[in-house]
Amino acid sequence: MTATTELTSVNPAAQGQPIIRLTNVTKRFGGLTAVSDVSMEIYPGEVVALAGDNGAGKSTLIKMISGVYKPDEGHIYLADREITMASPMEARSLGIETIYQDLALCENLDATVNIFLGREPMKRMFGVFKQVDRRHMLTESKTVLDRLDITIPNLRRPIRQMSGGQRQAVAIARAVYWNAKLVIMDEPTAALGVPEQRKVHELVKTLKSQRVPVIIISHNLQDIFAVADRIIVMRRGQKVGDVMASEVDGDDLVGLMVGAGEA
Amino acid sequence: MSENTRASGQGRSVLDFVGAFWAWIFLLLLVMIFAIANPVFLSPFNLQNILANMAILTIIALGQTFVIISGGIDLSAGWVMGMVSVVAALTINTMPPGAPLWIVLTVALLIGAVAALIAGLVNGLLIARLNVPPFIATLGMFGIARGVAFLLSGGMPIPVRTEGLGRVGNGYLFYFHPTAGWSFLTPPVGLAQADMRQLMGVIPNAVIFMLILLFVAHIVLSRSRFGLHTYAVGGNKEAALRAGIPVSRTLIAVYMTSAMCAAFAGVLYGTRFTNGAANAGEALLLDSIAAVVIGGASLFGGAGSVIGTLIGALIIAVLSNGLVILNINPFWQFIAVGVVIIIAVLIDQARERLIRA
Numbered sequence: 188m189t190a191t192t193e194l195t196s197v198n199p200a201a202q203g204q205p206i207i208r209l210t211n212v213t214k215r216f217g218g219l220t221a222v223s224d225v226s227m228e229i230y231p232g233e234v235v236a237l238a239g240d241n242g243a244g245k246s247t248l249i250k251m252i253s254g255v256y257k258p259d260e261g262h263i264y265l266a267d268r269e270i271t272m273a274s275p276m277e278a279r280s281l282g283i284e285t286i287y288q289d290l291a292l293c294e295n296l297d298a299t300v301n302i303f304l305g306r307e308p309m310k311r312m313f314g315v316f317k318q319v320d321r322r323h324m325l326t327e328s329k330t331v332l333d334r335l336d337i338t339i340p341n342l343r344r345p346i347r348q349m350s351g352g353q354r355q356a357v358a359i360a361r362a363v364y365w366n367a368k369l370v371i372m373d374e375p376t377a378a379l380g381v382p383e384q385r386k387v388h389e390l391v392k393t394l395k396s397q398r399v400p401v402i403i404i405s406h407n408l409q410d411i412f413a414v415a416d417r418i419i420v421m422r423r424g425q426k427v428g429d430v431m432a433s434e435v436d437g438d439d440l441v442g443l444m445v446g447a448g449e450a
Numbered sequence: 451m452s453e454n455t456r457a458s459g460q461g462r463s464v465l466d467f468v469g470a471f472w473a474w475i476f477l478l479l480l481v482m483i484f485a486i487a488n489p490v491f492l493s494p495f496n497l498q499n500i501l502a503n504m505a506i507l508t509i510i511a512l513g514q515t516f517v518i519i520s521g522g523i524d525l526s527a528g529w530v531m532g533m534v535s536v537v538a539a540l541t542i543n544t545m546p547p548g549a550p551l552w553i554v555l556t557v558a559l560l561i562g563a564v565a566a567l568i569a570g571l572v573n574g575l576l577i578a579r580l581n582v583p584p585f586i587a588t589l590g591m592f593g594i595a596r597g598v599a600f601l602l603s604g605g606m607p608i609p610v611r612t613e614g615l616g617r618v619g620n621g622y623l624f625y626f627h628p629t630a631g632w633s634f635l636t637p638p639v640g641l642a643q644a645d646m647r648q649l650m651g652v653i654p655n656a657v658i659f660m661l662i663l664l665f666v667a668h669i670v671l672s673r674s675r676f677g678l679h680t681y682a683v684g685g686n687k688e689a690a691l692r693a694g695i696p697v698s699r700t701l702i703a704v705y706m707t708s709a710m711c712a713a714f715a716g717v718l719y720g721t722r723f724t725n726g727a728a729n730a731g732e733a734l735l736l737d738s739i740a741a742v743v744i745g746g747a748s749l750f751g752g753a754g755s756v757i758g759t760l761i762g763a764l765i766i767a768v769l770s771n772g773l774v775i776l777n778i779n780p781f782w783q784f785i786a787v788g789v790v791i792i793i794a795v796l797i798d799q800a801r802e803r804l805i806r807a
Contacts, residue, residue: 276694291692295685295752296678304682305693307675318673 254278352383513711521751534716539726570709574702619721622651684751
């Protein structure tokens with residue numbers, strides 16, 4: 188394999204302490220090296236797009252950050268403290284929230300329950316029986332949705348009856364409510380119509396304005412240029428580009444992704 | 451989408467209403483038809499009879515409600531109930547003759563519950579930990595519980611002769627007699643045989659027992675964390691896992707809940723029929739699933755309620771009672787319940803299409 192000719196540019200957000208830092212992370216599956224020696228940093232208030240062709244190692248890289256896989260080599264630091272996560276739940280408890288492409292919502296339940304799923308607030312009934320505190324869930328859900336400037340007319344309707352954009356908004360609200368230090372979004376606009384894609388872009392910008400860094404995995408160049416400050420490009424498990432979105436165009440990016448210009 | 455819902459207007463909201471409440475409407479129609487055809491149907495005696503006779507079915511269906519909401523099915527519930535009735539009968543018959551009735555019943559319930567909970571635990575472990583499809587796991591337990599019940603009973607019903615046992619299952623909370631007045635739990639003493647004909651029971655014990663279990667099941671399902679998790683697991687197991695819900699533990703608890711309900715039903719059977727019979731619940735399994743489905747639960751999981759199941763059980767009970775009162779061959783009941791199940795599923799599918807449209 189040829190030596191990596193990594194394209195980099197200066198990141199103006201790179202001041203102070205990164206929220207998350209990966210150093211020389213490698214992950215192998217049998218004989219296949221899915222991610223090879225990748226280092227990166229994410230700073231507060233940054234939106235970083237993770238671009239790359241299918242099989243480039245984007246998902247594997249993300250899954251190491253979200254606790255699904257353990258890296259074979261290398262280290263992950265959250266605010267300067269090394270973390271080793273045994274499960275996605277542990278990553279969540281550390282403040283790393285991942286929004287998967289399928290959103291992982293229970294469509295038969297309403298938005299408020301979904302926001303609190305697995306971490307339901309309880310209150311005592313008659314002093315003994317512990318019951319789910321639905322009123323608390325409703326008021327807290329309203330607060331977090333307001334904070335994100337999301338309007339969902341009836342929070343008691345099951346997710347099944349909501350539009351794709353509203354579902355995405357609920358998934359984001361769930362991540363944000365639990366004081367995410369880092370939000371990872373996997374193909375957030377893949378299944379959405381154009382107006383809803385725009386709504387998701389606005390949501391990402393809202394998160395950014397609240398200093399929550401976001402990593403977006405995307406195939407969609409429009410997505411990337413609409414929201415990303417910085418673009419990390421993966422190819423065959425290696426990081427081949429780490430550039431400011433303002434300094435490149437779509438052709439540059441595609442070139443990096445497919446390896447054009449390589450001898 | 452919400453705009454579309456509003457735009458299509460009145461016709462749709464009527465459809466929505468019918469879709470959501472058809473079971474109530476159907477129950478009301480049944481009651482009206484039977485009441486007009488034969489006024490005896492509406493007599494207090496007959497109404498109490500319907501409620502007392504549906505108690506065992508309703509209790510099994512309560513457990514089935516949890517299972518079906520979680521996205522599974524419990525085919526073993528009927529035979530587990532029969533097994534419990536046999537175990538309870540054997541237990542009662544080994545107790546010393548003079549033992550107080552409440553102790554006898556408590557011990558019988560405890561030992562019956564242990565037998566049932568073992569079955570429920572095995573169902574749950576197979577389904578939650580070993581990923582055996584619920585249909586297969588509980589079909590296996592169907593056979594096992596059936597075999598155990600017949601082996602224990604030797605193939606014959608086991609009569610129980612404990613004094614007063616039958617009055618627990620068939621008695622009433624209050625008794626009223628025109629001359630002797632009201633009495634609590636036991637009929638007034640010293641009534642001549644001829645006077646007994648005027649004695650009236652008010653509120654069957656079986657109904658009280660059913661109502662208590664209905665209330666507990668309703669609270670657990672609609673208010674507890676376990677109830678919420680049951681809906682979540684049935685709605686989207688993968689999402690529930692990722693949200694950190696203990697999916698395996700929830701599923702195991704669901705199948706143990708169903709087994710426990712079967713145990714309550716088995717002991718109630720023992721007190722109503724004063725025997726333990728392996729096949730006590732044989733006919734109830736399909737009716738219990740029917741009650742849950744008629745009550746609006748989806749066999750794909752994630753939907754259903756205790757109130758719905760109660761309505762479903764009421765429809766089945768009213769149908770069977772009404773057909774008898776109208777002197778129609780009771781075998782028609784099977785056909786009627788079968789038709790109602792199919793209608794329930796068709797209506798559910800139509801609603802689903804409406805919602806998604």
